[in-house]
Amino acid sequence: xxxxxxxxxxxxxxxxxxxxxxxxxxxxxxxxxxxxxxxxxxxxxxxxxxxxxxxxxxxxxxxxxxxxxxxxxxxxxxxxxxxxxxxxxxxxxxxxxxxxxxxxxxxxxxxxxxxxxxxxxxxxxxxxxxxxxxxxxxxxxxxxxxxxxxxxxxxxxxxx
Numbered sequence: 268x269x270x271x272x273x274x275x276x277x278x279x280x281x282x283x284x285x286x287x288x289x290x291x292x293x294x295x296x297x298x299x300x301x302x303x304x305x306x307x308x309x310x311x312x313x314x315x316x317x318x319x320x321x322x323x324x325x326x327x328x329x330x331x332x333x334x335x336x337x338x339x340x341x342x343x344x345x346x347x348x349x350x351x352x353x354x355x356x357x358x359x360x361x362x363x364x365x366x367x368x369x370x371x372x373x374x375x376x377x378x379x380x381x382x383x384x385x386x387x388x389x390x391x392x393x394x395x396x397x398x399x400x401x402x403x404x405x406x407x408x409x410x411x412x413x414x415x416x417x418x419x420x421x422x423x424x425x426x427x
Contacts, residue, residue, distance in 0.1 A: 278323065281306070283424045285314055286324070290421045293327045333384050340385040341416065344399070345377035345409040353404030354378060360402045366394045377409070388412075 281304065288300050297311040304311075318324040333341070348354060354372060357379070361367050369382035385391040391410075400408060 277321075278318075280425075281310075282314055282318060285311055286318065287424045289315075289327075290424070338384050338386055340383075340387055340391050341413040342383045342385065342391055343411045343413065344381040344383055344395075345411075346379040346381060346399075347376075347406040347408070348378035348404050349406045350404065351378060357402055357404050361399070364394065364398045366390075366398075 284304055285300055288295060288303065297315070298308045300311050301308040315324065333339075346357075348357060358370065361370055361379075361381070366383050366385055367381050368384050371380045372378070373380045383391065383394060385394055391412075395408065395410065399405065
């Protein structure tokens with residue numbers, strides 16, 4: 268099934284090799300990728316342009332360790348909405364809460380599931396009480412504080 272989707276999207280093994288290398292280190296120069304894969308730098312550039320146009324690559328990010336700059340609390344928040352129809356309006360408001368770094372519309376117990384990064388528990392309490400729980404349509408929330416992030420990674424594109 269995965270191979271069938273690759274054919275539809277016109278992605279081949281070389282594309283996956285290029286993506287894998289960049290997912291491992293987004294700062295690697297295209298010339299280094301070309302040397303490793305024994306292709307030209309222009310080929311890497313053309314392939315990346317194609318992957319961007321296809322919507323497979325949507326950007327690149329600098330990853331900052333929040334704890335190293337004073338944001339010591341990572342919490343996950345299960346959000347119960349009064350009605351599912353209030354989802355889009357709640358999302359618009361939650362977008363303005365800068366401490367919300369991820370938000371998912373989910374099945375199961377909660378309507379939404381959010382990842383929140385705060386300086387400390389006092390900051391988390393302020394975000395919950397003054398920014399999130401006051402949003403129209405949010406019935407209640409359930410908070411889980413992460414004690415340690417044990418695994419964080421990208422998907423694996425190639426089996427080695």
